[in-house]
Amino acid sequence: MPMRLYLTKLNHVLPYIRVFKKQALIGSFCMIVLSLLALPTPYIMKFIIDDVLGEKNLKLLNLIILALIGIQVARLVFSFLTNYLFGVFNQEILAKVKKGLFRRLLRLPLSFYDKHQSGYLLSRIGEVDHIFNMGGGKLEEMAC
Numbered sequence: 001m002p003m004r005l006y007l008t009k010l011n012h013v014l015p016y017i018r019v020f021k022k023q024a025l026i027g028s029f030c031m032i033v034l035s036l037l038a039l040p041t042p043y044i045m046k047f048i049i050d051d052v053l054g055e056k057n058l059k060l061l062n063l064i065i066l067a068l069i070g071i072q073v074a075r076l077v078f079s080f081l082t083n084y085l086f087g088v089f090n091q092e093i094l095a096k097v098k099k100g101l102f103r104r105l106l107r108l109p110l111s112f113y114d115k116h117q118s119g120y121l122l123s124r125i126g127e128v129d130h131i132f133n134m135g136g137g138k139l140e141e142m143a144c
Contacts, residue, residue: 013093016093016096016097017093019096020089020092020093023085023088023089023092024089026085027081027082027085027086027089030078030081030082030085031078031082033078034075034078034079034082037071037074037075037078038075040071041068041071044064044067044068044071047064048061048064052064094128094129097128098125098128101124101125101128102125105121105125
């Protein structure tokens with residue numbers, strides 16, 4: 001995606017993001033922790049292959065396997081939190097955009113409604129979902 005298009009999309013969404021800043025920060029923190037939890041696994045596997053299996057130390061192997069299970073459980077928890085928080089975040093912003101659009105439609109003069117069919121207007125409100133999802137639909141992708 002070209003940088004100019006990216007900045008344009010971000011400028012349109014930024015006022016809505018500011019409202020849910022705390023939730024976005026917590027979601028971003030969970031995403032960072034999730035990324036950091038992926039780092040020790042390859043090193044631990046190297047340690048198991050090089051040192052633990054070579055010395056046939058089964059007691060240490062059991063401890064390391066428990067540590068790997070703990071890391072995977074933590075990754076599962078932070079993955080769930082990240083997906084949940086950003087999923088709610090996306091839906092809240094989408095609802096806020098739709099609400100703003102609907103308020104704007106309510107302020108239009110009656111002559112506007114004489115010229116446009118109500119079904120057409122309602123379908124435009126429904127298309128906010130499609131516009132929002134056009135770039136992937138996930139704000140965590142836009143923030144990275």
